[in-house]
Amino acid sequence: MAAAFFFLLMPFFLVPASTHLQSTEVGFISAVISEKGLDFAKDILIEKAISSLTPLNLPQIDRVLKIPFVGNVLVGLSNISIYSVNVPYSNVKSGDTGIAIVASGATTNLSMNWSYSYTTWFFPVIISDNGHAHVQVEGMEVGLTLGLENRQGTLELSIMECGFYMKDISITLDGGASWLYQGLLDVFEEQIKSSVENAITNNIKEGIMKLDSLLKTLPVEVSVDEIAALNVTFVNGPEFSNSSIGFEIDGLFTAAHKGVSTGNYFMNSQPPAFCNCQNKMLEISLDEAVFKSASNVYYNADSMQWTVDKVPNPSLLNTASWKYIVPQLYKMYPNDDMILNVSLSAPPIIKISPNNIDSTVYSDIIIDVLNDNEIIPVACISLEVSATGSVDISGNNIVGNVGLVDFTMSLKWSKIGNFRIYLIQSVMRTLLKTVFFPYVNIRLRRGFPLPIIRGFTLQNADICTGSSQIVVCSDVVYADSNELRLLPYNQIQSFLGFGV
Numbered sequence: 082m083a084a085a086f087f088f089l090l091m092p093f094f095l096v097p098a099s100t101h102l103q104s105t106e107v108g109f110i111s112a113v114i115s116e117k118g119l120d121f122a123k124d125i126l127i128e129k130a131i132s133s134l135t136p137l138n139l140p141q142i143d144r145v146l147k148i149p150f151v152g153n154v155l156v157g158l159s160n161i162s163i164y165s166v167n168v169p170y171s172n173v174k175s176g177d178t179g180i181a182i183v184a185s186g187a188t189t190n191l192s193m194n195w196s197y198s199y200t201t202w203f204f205p206v207i208i209s210d211n212g213h214a215h216v217q218v219e220g221m222e223v224g225l226t227l228g229l230e231n232r233q234g235t236l237e238l239s240i241m242e243c244g245f246y247m248k249d250i251s252i253t254l255d256g257g258a259s260w261l262y263q264g265l266l267d268v269f270e271e272q273i274k275s276s277v278e279n280a281i282t283n284n285i286k287e288g289i290m291k292l293d294s295l296l297k298t299l300p301v302e303v304s305v306d307e308i309a310a311l312n313v314t315f316v317n318g319p320e321f322s323n324s325s326i327g328f329e330i331d332g333l334f335t336a337a338h339k340g341v342s343t344g345n346y347f348m349n350s351q352p353p354a355f356c357n358c359q360n361k362m363l364e365i366s367l368d369e370a371v372f373k374s375a376s377n378v379y380y381n382a383d384s385m386q387w388t389v390d391k392v393p394n395p396s397l398l399n400t401a402s403w404k405y406i407v408p409q410l411y412k413m414y415p416n417d418d419m420i421l422n423v424s425l426s427a428p429p430i431i432k433i434s435p436n437n438i439d440s441t442v443y444s445d446i447i448i449d450v451l452n453d454n455e456i457i458p459v460a461c462i463s464l465e466v467s468a469t470g471s472v473d474i475s476g477n478n479i480v481g482n483v484g485l486v487d488f489t490m491s492l493k494w495s496k497i498g499n500f501r502i503y504l505i506q507s508v509m510r511t512l513l514k515t516v517f518f519p520y521v522n523i524r525l526r527r528g529f530p531l532p533i534i535r536g537f538t539l540q541n542a543d544i545c546t547g548s549s550q551i552v553v554c555s556d557v558v559y560a561d562s563n564e565l566r567l568l569p570y571n572q573i574q575s576f577l578g579f580g581v
């Protein structure tokens with residue numbers, strides 16, 4: 082019968098691929114859920130379905146049985162409840178427009194109270210009895226095909242088909258008259274079957290509707306910090322292959338609370354990147370444009386500007402230690418403290434190539450002297466710094482680290498006359514290594530969130546860089562929040578979202 086079920090589902094797989102809408106939207110972050118990932122998701126769904134079925138109370142059944150030599154007997158089954166469900170085998174397949182899940186060989190146990198009453202023709206009294214019974218249902222097949230579509234940036238889940246088949250039931254009676262057993266089997270078998278079928282299919286339909294409402298509450302934007310947000314609007318797709326489902330999201334950084342796009346970006350990456358994701362549940366690819374948009378957002382927010390008045394070696398910020406390298410500075414402002422006013426003169430450039438992430442940062446450093454509580458700008462140095470970076474995964478965040486490769490300097494303006502810029506090279510190198518890079522790395526270590534649905538956490542993530550893209554291959558674990566199932570809908574919303 083399992084085979085019959087697959088045939089039932091066949092038409093679904095034969096929907097021609099040409100029904101896909103062609104779209105010109107670009108998703109700069111894409112995610113592919115592999116066969117292993119689909120299996121994992123299916124197991125969670127089935128586990129959720131089982132836990133929502135047990136215990137489950139079914140409506141009472143009353144019937145009049147015609148029993149030979151006894152007559153008409155009113156038999157009632159009450160307190161019918163499903164108390165255990167076992168699904169030994171299940172399967173998930175991705176089709177052209179959705180997903181098919183089949184659970185087979187499932188068994189379920191029910192308990193119930195029975196009661197009967199009748200009057201005999203020879204005694205005008207009511208004879209009645211009651212007791213308890215167990216029913217075991219075997220060989221259940223449940224098949225479900227789900228459609229998944231992108232509707233204006235959010236995912237919509239729908240039930241395309243839900244099929245049910247049940248092979249056998251067996252009843253164990255505690256007590257009761259001997260005729261009762263056969264009577265129950267003859268008359269109640271179909272009713273118990275259809276009542277179990279209704280209960281299970283309704284429960285699945287309800288569960289899927291709930292899941293669909295949850296998907297609709299996924300935000301289109303994830304807050305990163307007070308400056309930036311990540312646009313997680315779904316674009317195109319989803320893309321179904323015979324063993325995986327692919328999603329694309331806009332994936333660009335936007336200015337927080339502004340709700341405006343920060344410019345036009347073009348897809349740089351050329352898939353497929355070399356990355357061995359085969360044994361992982363999830364593959365997430367981030368195009369270089371994602372990092373470019375982040376760079377622009379932070380630059381435009383003026384957040385890449387800061388004042389340096391403390392350094393590990395404080396004497397560096399006193400004109401005394403510049404006595405021999407810029408003598409005129411010391412002569413004009415002897416033993417005065419200095420502060421550095423650092424700002425970027427352009428958004429940092431980030432280039433991703435196989436096995437390498439390179440960055441170029443253009444900045445201006447204004448040297449201010451503190452003289453009699455007055456801040457006096459004395460010179461400005463333009464600095465072009467090239468750095469190399471590496472990325473890693475921490476929790477659900479992508480984190481980074483950068484190191485100095487090289488830098489070049491030029492004097493932009495000076496109020497203390499010209500000076501040989503190469504003389505301050507070693508001071509600058511020290512400042513870069515002990516102040517600027519550590520500062521940037523503190524922010525990068527906090528990282529930026531990957532669009533992972535709340536409740537799921539990346540595990541055993543591998544990260545690799547291809548041409549213009551970064552690819553994360555990972556398994557996920559699910560932190561089961563049972564309260565989700567028990568909460569009313571409006572409270573569930575705050576539980577679901579992207580992020581950690």
Ligand SMILES: *[C@@H]1O[C@H](CO)[C@@H](O)[C@H](O)[C@H]1NC(C)=O
Nearest residue numbers: 159160161193194195196211
């Ligand atoms: C149903 O079961 C509950 C306890 O599980 C019991 O209190 C109640 O009396 C039962 N109802 C019938 C009609 O047997």
Ligand SMILES: *[C@@H]1O[C@H](CO)[C@@H](O)[C@H](O)[C@H]1NC(C)=O
Nearest residue numbers: 165166167188189190215217
């Ligand atoms: C159902 O009950 C039978 C006998 O009472 C038992 O052998 C079986 O393990 C039970 N099944 C489940 C899924 O609890």
Ligand SMILES: *[C@@H]1O[C@H](CO)[C@@H](O)[C@H](O)[C@H]1NC(C)=O
Nearest residue numbers: 160192193194195211212213
């Ligand atoms: C009815 O079922 C409940 C459990 O569902 C059981 O505790 C109770 O004893 C049963 N009543 C009779 C009269 O058998």
Ligand SMILES: *[C@@H]1O[C@H](CO)[C@@H](O)[C@H](O)[C@H]1NC(C)=O
Nearest residue numbers: 116174175321322323324325
């Ligand atoms: C899935 O598709 C690939 C090619 O796209 C093919 O090689 C593979 O055999 C297919 N697998 C199944 C189970 O149909």
Ligand SMILES: *[C@@H]1O[C@H](CO)[C@@H](O)[C@H](O)[C@H]1NC(C)=O
Nearest residue numbers: 312314316331335340341342
């Ligand atoms: C987010 O992305 C979608 C799809 O690309 C786009 O239509 C929308 O304007 C973007 N939102 C912002 C705030 O940029």
Ligand SMILES: *[C@@H]1O[C@H](CO)[C@@H](O)[C@H](O)[C@H]1NC(C)=O
Nearest residue numbers: 388422423424445447449456
């Ligand atoms: C730093 O320099 C910028 C101009 O580049 C200026 O607007 C700002 O006021 C300066 N800040 C300090 C603390 O000197």
